[in-house]
Amino acid sequence: MQKSFLIVLVIAILGAIALSQFATTLPAYIAFVAGVIITTLIFKLVPDSGKAQADDEQYVGPTMTLYVGNLPYRVHEGEVKVLFGEFGPVNSVRLVRDRKTGRRKGFGFVEMSEAGAQKAMVKLNDFNFQERTLKVREAKTQDSEAADRTGTDE
Template sequence: MQKSLLIALIVTVIGAVVIHQFGSALPAYAAFILGAVIVATVLSIMPNSASPSSDAKYVGPTKTLYVGNLPYRVHENEVKELFAKYGPVNSVRLVRDRKTGRRKGFGFVEMSDTGADKALGKLNDYSFQERTLKVREARSQESSSDREQ
C-alpha cells in the first residue's frame, strides 16, 4: 500500500510538471490537481494485484505460528506479506502492551497447515528489517496454563 502511494505521488508530480510545461496557461497547482485526478482514476481502474485474495479466508487445516523478535514498528500487513509467500494467511495479530499500546515485538500468524510448515522452515532465524525472527509453532493457552500448576 505504501509503495503504491509513493508511486502515485511521484507520477502525480511528474504529470503536473509535464502538464504545466505543455499547457503554460494552466497554473502549477491546477496541473498538480489534474495529475492527481488522473492517477486516482487510473489506480481505481487497475486491479489490485497486491492482495487478490485478502478478503477470502483460507478454509482448511490451519496452524498458528508464534513470531518473535519482530521490529517494534512493523505493521500487520508487512508480516502478512512476508508469510504469504509460503501459503495463505488468515490472520496476523501483533501483541501490544495494555498500558502503553506499544507493540511488544512478537505476534501470531494463522495460516494454512502446509504454508505454516514451509514458513517455519524458511523464516526461523530469517533477517527481517534488521532483526532475526524466531518462528515456532504456537502453543495453546491451555497447555501453557497446565505447566504453571
Template sequence: MSPTLRASLPYTLALAVLAYFGFAFFTLEINQAWFVVIGVLLAGILVPILVDVKGAADTAPVVPADFDGETATLYVGNLPYRANEDAVKELFSSYGAVINVRLMKDRQTGRRRGFGFVEVSAKDAAKMINKLNDFEFQERTLKVREAKERQEDDSQQ
C-alpha cells in the same frame, strides 16, 4: 501515490482513451477537448467503483472459518510498530493459509511491541519461514521462527 490510485490509474487512462475514441466517431458539433474531459470524468467515476468491487472479491478469507487441519504458530519479530494485523496477514497469506494473527501490545501504553504470532497451516509453515525470515517489510527486516511453547514457571505458585 496511494496503492489504490496506483492500481486504478492505468484503468482510468485506458477508459479515458476508449471514451475519447468512442465519442470522436460521433459527428457532434463538440470540441474534441470535451471528449477528453468526458472520458476522464467517466473513468474517474467508473474505475474506482470497479476497483472497489474487484478489491472486495480479493479480500475473501484465504482459510474457511471452520479450518480443522494441522496448524503451526510462527513467531514474527522486528515488526514495524505501525504494522497492523491486516498488513501482516496479507503478507503471510501470499505464501500460504493464515488462520490468525496476534500482534503484542504493551499493557500500560497499548502501543505495539514489535513482535507477534501468526497461526498458519502446518503444511505452509516451513515455506513461510524460508520466504519471510530476513524479509524486508515496511523498512524493517523480519525475523520469522517457529514459536516455542510458553514455559510454565513452577516457582511462582
C-alpha cells in the same frame, strides 16, 4: 483501489477520444462521462480475478498459529502478512501491544494454512527481517499450556 481508479480514468479518456472521433456531434465531456460510466459498469460486473479477491477470503483448510518473536517494533501487520504470505494463505496477523503504552512488544501471532506454516517455520526461523533475526515457532494453545501445568499429555 488506486490502481483501479487509474485504469478507469485511462479507459474513460480513451473512450472519450474514440467516441468523439465516431460521433463528431457529441461534446467531449459527454463522451468522457459515458466512458467513465461504461468502464465502471464493466469493473462492477466482471469479478476481480487474482490477488484482490484472494486477500478478502479466509483460508478454510487446516490452519496453524505461529508465534513470531523478535519482530521490529515499527513493523505493521500488513508487512508481516506479506512476508508469511509467500509460503501460503494467511488468515490473520496479530501483533501484541503493551496495554498501557500502546507500543508493540516485538512479537505476534500469524494464523495461516498448516502446510504454509510448516514451510514458514523452516524458512523464516532465524531469518533476518528489517535488521532483526526472527524466531518462528508453533504457538502454544491454551490446551497444551494446561497439559504442561498438570504434567499430562493429550
